[in-house]
Amino acid sequence: MSERDTYTIIASRSDSWWALTVSGPGLKRSYHTQVKRLEQAEEMARDLVVTMLDVSEIDADFDLTVADDEVATELEATLVTRLAATLVKRRAAEATQATVADLARRGYVHRDIGYLLGMSHQAVGKLLNEVEKEPITSAEDAGARSLALSSFKDMFDRLAMTHGTEALLKSYLLDGAENDPMDLKLDRLRALGERLRHRRRRRLTDA
Numbered sequence: 001m002s003e004r005d006t007y008t009i010i011a012s013r014s015d016s017w018w019a020l021t022v023s024g025p026g027l028k029r030s031y032h033t034q035v036k037r038l039e040q041a042e043e044m045a046r047d048l049v050v051t052m053l054d055v056s057e058i059d060a061d062f063d064l065t066v067a068d069d070e071v072a073t074e075l076e077a078t079l080v081t082r083l084a085a086t087l088v089k090r091r092a093a094e095a096t097q098a099t100v101a102d103l104a105r106r107g108y109v110h111r112d113i114g115y116l117l118g119m120s121h122q123a124v125g126k127l128l129n130e131v132e133k134e135p136i137t138s139a140e141d142a143g144a145r146s147l148a149l150s151s152f153k154d155m156f157d158r159l160a161m162t163h164g165t166e167a168l169l170k171s172y173l174l175d176g177a178e179n180d181p182m183d184l185k186l187d188r189l190r191a192l193g194e195r196l197r198h199r200r201r202r203r204l205t206d207a
Contacts, residue, residue: 005060012067
């Protein structure tokens with residue numbers, strides 16, 4: 001099995017149960033099972049696939065989607081937006097730390113740095129202490145500062161021109177976040193974006 005193998009779980013409400021339809025690599029057709037709670041869906045689907053493939057275990061991802069198209073789109077848009085917010089927060093922290101370090105190196109005192117960035121001088125001191133724990137050369141710091149600022153500015157320049165979740169996906173997240181060190185489950189993020197765009201195209205076609 002490839003590490004990138006992904007099995008799809010389509011969940012439908014059935015009274016007080018969830019009916020699951022499981023499909024993916026190696027399965028000759030879709031298979032059905034059920035669970036009481038969605039948190040049990042992946043384990044149940046994994047057991048089903050192991051049984052159908054006649055293997056002891058599998059190393060694969062399971063992507064669950066609610067069958068109700070309207071609900072699925074709403075959930076996925078919210079997940080994407082939350083991931084985007086997490087990434088924005090990280091970029092802001094990187095840019096702030098890089099700028100604080102640069103201003104301190106230029107001789108700015110803590111209180112002046114804090115005033116310019118809208119933060120307390122204690123917070124400035126904390127950031128500088130974190131920088132000192134992992135010292136880097138001036139050139140490396142300048143490069144990190146430039147990268148953080150340019151990526152941060154680029155993101156908001158793009159967002160200023162376009163709006164909505166789909167704009168986030170197209171303009172920054174799918175391209176810029178691929179090598180980000182954060183564990184943001186980027187493969188799932190890209191998959192969500194693809195499904196959102198597919199649903200959008202389908203709605204436009206149906207209209």
